[in-house]
Amino acid sequence: MDYLSSTYYFDFETEEIQQLVSEFKSDLISDKEKTKLLYLKVRDSWRYDPYHLSFSKENYKASTIAGKPKGHCVEKSIILIACLRALGIPARLHLGKVKNHIGVERLTEKFGTNELTPHGMVNVYLNHKWLKLSPAFNKTMCEIYNVSPSEFDGENNSYLQEFNNDGKIFMEYLEDYGHFEDVPLEFMITNVKEHYPHIFNKDNKSEFKL
Template sequence: MNCLKTTYFFDFENEIIQKLIASHKENTTSDKEKAIALYNNVRDNWKYDPYSISFSKENYKASTIAQKETGNCVEKSILLIACLRAVGIPARLHLGKVKNHIAVERLTEKFGSNELTPHGMVNVFLNNQWLKMSPAFNVSLCKKFNVEPLEFDGENSSFLQQYNNEGSLFMEYTADYGFFEDVPLDFMKKNVKEHYPHIFDTDNNETEFKL
């Protein structure tokens, strides 16, 4: 199955990723318990930052992301997928577009929209079924926005924080681009430039942006 392979981006044979998953690889817990532990680790130990965007291949390698303190939704998903594959759990990248409804002032200022694309999450194969999970929003960020963090129980999909704790609409999916067994960098570049043309001129040769 390709969803277990090491690739340029999901480079889980790298010693940095191997150190991250060492305790999970050697213990005798179930795949479900390993997936939950790895999900929580990536969700909370890399703070969510949607304002750093890169078109550099190197920056989308799991081993590169692991050395950072922050990551956007795609980067955190790549890291989690690499960790899952490293312990023998099939996983793949799933991309879509989301619209945020709370705390969108800076988002709208930087992107000219309250929509983020491509938004990344993870498909994981457990108990003979594909489940969706999104490790993007760390617990501290969720507390700041008064929304419950996404918990993954290993049996149900967990990828949408639709409402905050007061019942107000928090976010929604507005497009689904499907799943990918490897990181579709060319598709991602095209998608970003099409949705944010005022920021990303198609003739711009820069590979990294801090908005």
């Protein structure tokens, strides 16, 4: 499997992605430090927004996402993967299903459930092992919901914020769909249709703002 190449979705040779990684192109910075810095950059530079679903291929290109002010978990994972590959660090997309337990009123209203799928995160290969990390929830959003922002130390997994600061359950993983070399758009579309059939209507729109 190839986890370093540029693809239609992980189009890191584009100006948009090259600008994002330009400050990290130094042999004086280790891959571990580059990954930690990029993780924070992606986590906090794009506001988390799960309410805009798109089934357009163009909208899942890293260069397209880079021009937006916000993105959902899969989109933010795509940006981070493209940036890591641009620096020669192997990275791949990992998908699953999660359940949120705090601040779910709007989620339940729009999706009919507090379960989110497919939920995206990143696998990065550092020091001869694959690590899981999720840049989805930006620091400001975490402060609103009294949850400590997820940190990545470059040595341990960082993808599950199980509890908030008061010890109440915040998030849990329900299913693991595994990892992918590229963005599996058809799988994602099928997955969304199976879990949220009510958001589809007769005109079969390719984008939904919920």
